[in-house]
Amino acid sequence: MRGVLSLGFVLYGSSYVYGHQVPLGEHAAHVESESPWTAKYGPQIDLPFTGPLSFSHLPYSRCLEDGSTEFDVAVLGMPFDTAVTYRPGARFGPFAIRSGSRRQRAERGYSLAWDNNPYNHGSKVVDCGDVPVSPFDNALAIDQMETAYTTLLERPVVSSEESRPWSSVEIAKDKREHPRIISLGGDHTIVLPILRSLNKVYGNISVIHFDAHLDTWEGYKGQTPTDQSRITHGTFFSVAREEGLLSNASIHAGVRCKLTGLDDIEHDEAVGFKLITTDDIDDHGISEIIRRIRDRVGDTPVYLSFDIDVIDPGLAPATGTPEAGGWTVREVKRIIRGLAGLNFVGADIVEVSPGYDHAEVTGIIAADLVHDFLSMFLTQAPPKAPKGGLASRQEL
Ligand SMILES: [Mn+2]
Incomplete structure (x- = not known):
C-alpha cells in the first residue's frame, strides 16, 4: 500500500512540476506526454539532419545478437577494407x-520513375x-561476415506471402522463405563470404555485377x-568459382578497366561471366543492356x-x-529499374570510400541506389512509362 502511494506521489509530483494536474495512478507515459515540449510542439521527431544514424531513418537493431528483431529485408553494413589493391577507406x-x-x-519513398514506394508493400525493412x-x-x-550473413539469412520473414512479390520457397534448398539482405560495403571482397552463405541456401548463384573492373583475376x-x-x-x-559457388550465367555491366590482354577475358568467361562494356550503352542503348542482362540470368537465383566505381568518377569520386x-x-x-522481377536473393553496394568524396555526393548516390534496390526487390516487373513523364501527360 505504501509503495502504491509513493508511486502516486512521484507521478503527481512530476506532473505538477509541468503545470498539469494528472490523477493519481496515471501511467508515467501519460505524464511524459504532458511535457512543455510535447504539449506545445508534439513528438520529438528526427529531421533530415538530426537523430541517430540509420539507413533512411529506419528502425535500427543489432540483429546479429537480437533474434527478436523481425524483418523481410535487412540493411547490413560490412565495414571491411583490408583487401584492396589501391586506396583503402571503404x-x-x-x-x-x-x-x-x-x-x-x-x-x-514514392518516386515517379518507379511509380512505387518500396516501403508500402507490407514488407518490413x-x-x-x-x-x-x-x-x-x-x-x-x-x-565474421559469412557468419553474420548466415545469421540473418536463416531468420524467418514476417510479411504475408500475398504482400511480398518474391519467394524463396521454390529456389531454396530447404523450401523455406528467407529474408533479403542489402549489404553496404566495404571493399568488394565482402561478396566472397556473402556468396558462401547464399550458396548454402540456394546452391549456385548468378551474379549481375556492375563494375568498371572484372574482379575475376587470379592475383598479381x-x-x-x-x-x-x-x-x-x-x-x-x-x-x-573455384569453390563452386557460381552458376554459368553471370554477367558484368559497365566494364572499362585496362587489362593484361584478351587472356583476362578468356579467364573471365571460364569464371562464368559475359561482358557488357561501358561503351555498349552508346552503341546499343539502355533497353538492349537490360534485355541482355535479363536473358543471361533468366530465372536462376541472382545476386x-x-x-560504385561503375559510375563516372567525376560524379562519384569516393572510391578506391x-x-x-x-x-x-x-x-x-x-x-x-529494368531488372525488377528477376529472382533476386540479395544485393550490395560496395567500394564507397568517403575520404575521397566531395560534398557527400557519392554517399548520396549510393543511398539513392539502395532505395532503388528496395523497389527492385519489392516490385513484380519493371515500371512502364514513368508517371508524370511526357508519355503520360496528354495535355502536352
Ligand atoms: Mn569491384
Missing part, C-alpha cells in the same frame, strides 16, 4: 551511405547495423604467395553486386580504384 562506406540517406524516409569485422586478420573478418604474379593473400577485391569471383569515362547515375538507375 570501411567508412556504411557510415557514408547511411549519412547520404538522411533525406530519405519511408513515408516519402530494418537497418541491422554493422558486422564488427576484424581490421587485423582477413581470414577472421571473412568468417608473385604478390599473392599465400592462400589468404589471393583473396582480394579483384580476385574474389575467381575464388568463388546484384554493385561497385577510379576509372575514367563511366556511366552516369541516371543511366545506371534506368538499367536497375
